[in-house]
Amino acid sequence: MEQALVRSDLSSIKIRNKPIPNHLMCSGCSELLINSYQTPHGCRLCQRCFSTELLQSSDRVCPCIHSLDSCRDRARLVEHFVSQAVCFPDTATRKDVLELEVRCPNEESGCEKQLTLKQLDSHLTNECQFEIVTCDRCSERVRQFELNGCHTDLRSPHCCSEFRAPCPHCSDSSSRLYRSEFEEHLMTCPERPSDCKYRQSIGCQTNVAMSQLDEHYCSGTDGHLELTVQRFQQELQRKDSELKEINNLLMKLKTRDKQRAIEVGQLKEKVLKLTERLSTFEKSPLLKTLLNQGRRLSNGDLTEQPVEEDNQSQQDAAVKELNRMGRRRSVVF
Ligand SMILES: [Zn+2]
Ligand SMILES: [Zn+2]
Ligand SMILES: [Zn+2]
Ligand SMILES: [Zn+2]
Ligand SMILES: [Zn+2]
Ligand SMILES: [Zn+2]
Ligand SMILES: [Zn+2]
Ligand SMILES: [Zn+2]
Structure with missing residues (x-):
C-alpha cells in the first residue's frame, strides 16, 4: 500500500x-x-x-x-x-x-x-540521530547517535557491555576486547594516552602515546625549560603584587595614625580651654559669697539643732523650725 x-x-x-x-x-x-x-x-x-x-x-x-x-x-x-x-x-x-x-x-x-509527513518514515529509519533504537547486542534502547558513538566506543563509560573491538590505541592488537577486558588492557597498553610528567609542576599539556613519552622528554627539554621560566616569572609577579598590597596597607595605617595625632592635639586644646574657664569661675566673687553662706549654714545646723530640741517646749521647737526654714529659703532664693 x-x-x-x-x-x-x-x-x-x-x-x-x-x-x-x-x-x-x-x-x-x-x-x-x-x-x-x-x-x-x-x-x-x-x-x-x-x-x-x-x-x-x-x-x-x-x-x-x-x-x-x-x-x-x-x-x-x-x-x-x-x-x-x-x-x-x-x-x-x-x-x-x-x-x-x-x-x-x-x-x-x-x-x-x-x-x-511523506518523508518521515525514511527520516526516522535512515537519518534521524535522535530516534530510539534497540541495540542488537545488549537489547538496550539507545538513541541512534549513541549507537554510532559512545555505545560502541570502548573508551566511553556508556559502551555496550556486549560490544567487542580491538584496542583503539595499539594498532597491532588483533584481539577483540569487551569493555571490561579493555579496561584491564589499558593498564599495560604500550600506546595508551599518557600525560607528560611535568603537567602538574609546570603545566605541560602534552598527552601522547605511552611509547612516545621518552621521545617527548628528550625533544621537549627546551619547551619544558621555557615553561619553567614562565612559571617562575608568574610566581615572581604574584609575590610582587602581594608586596604592593602590603605596602598599601602600611600607608593606610600611617595616614590613620597622623589623623589620630591631630585629633588628640585638638582634644588637648579643648581640655586646656575648659581648665582655664574653670579657674576663672573659681576666682569669681559670686562663688566666694555662695561658698561662705553655705559653710555658715551647715555650721549652724550642726550646733543648734540636736542640743536644744529635747529641753524646749514644743512651741519653741516649732518657732525654731520655722526660722531655719526661713534661713534656708533665703539661701535658695
Ligand atoms: Zn454518524
Ligand atoms: Zn462513523
Ligand atoms: Zn482516530
Ligand atoms: Zn529526526
Ligand atoms: Zn553516552
Ligand atoms: Zn548494546
Ligand atoms: Zn592497546
Ligand atoms: Zn611535557
Whole structure:
C-alpha cells in the first residue's frame, strides 16, 4: 500500500505552525488522519481507530458515534454498525496528509528536522540521530547517535557491555576486547594516552602515546625549560603584587595614625580651654559669697539643732523650725 505510513504510532506528530485542518481530522479520536480509512457512511478513521475500534468482520459501532448528537435516532444508528471489511483505504485523504509539513517527533530530544509527513518514515529509519533504537547486542534502547558513538566506543563509560573491538590505541592488537577486558588492557597498553610528567609542576599539556613519552622528554627539554621560566616569572609577579598590597596597607595605617595625632592635639586644646574657664569661675566673687553662706549654714545646723530640741517646749521647737526654714529659703532664693 503505497500511501500508507509504516509507523502509525505517530500520535505526537506536530503539524508545523498550525492546528490539524478539519478535513484531515479523524472522526473517532480527532487526531490527524494517519493512514485514513473511509466507512460506507462517509466517516474517516485513522489507522489506530480503524484497528482498535472495528473488528475484521463482525459489526461494531463506528467511533464517530461518541461525538455526533444526530446519531441518537435509531434509524441512523443502524448505518453506523461497520466492520473493517466494509471500509476502504481513503487514498485522497492520505495524499493530503502526507503533504503536510511536520516536525520530527524527536524534536524534544534535539532533532530540528522539518519535513513532509511523506518523508518521515525514511527520516526516522535512515537519518534521524535522535530516534530510539534497540541495540542488537545488549537489547538496550539507545538513541541512534549513541549507537554510532559512545555505545560502541570502548573508551566511553556508556559502551555496550556486549560490544567487542580491538584496542583503539595499539594498532597491532588483533584481539577483540569487551569493555571490561579493555579496561584491564589499558593498564599495560604500550600506546595508551599518557600525560607528560611535568603537567602538574609546570603545566605541560602534552598527552601522547605511552611509547612516545621518552621521545617527548628528550625533544621537549627546551619547551619544558621555557615553561619553567614562565612559571617562575608568574610566581615572581604574584609575590610582587602581594608586596604592593602590603605596602598599601602600611600607608593606610600611617595616614590613620597622623589623623589620630591631630585629633588628640585638638582634644588637648579643648581640655586646656575648659581648665582655664574653670579657674576663672573659681576666682569669681559670686562663688566666694555662695561658698561662705553655705559653710555658715551647715555650721549652724550642726550646733543648734540636736542640743536644744529635747529641753524646749514644743512651741519653741516649732518657732525654731520655722526660722531655719526661713534661713534656708533665703539661701535658695
Ligand atoms: Zn482516530
Ligand atoms: Zn462513523
Ligand atoms: Zn454518524
Ligand atoms: Zn529526526
Ligand atoms: Zn553516552
Ligand atoms: Zn548494546
Ligand atoms: Zn592497546
Ligand atoms: Zn611535557
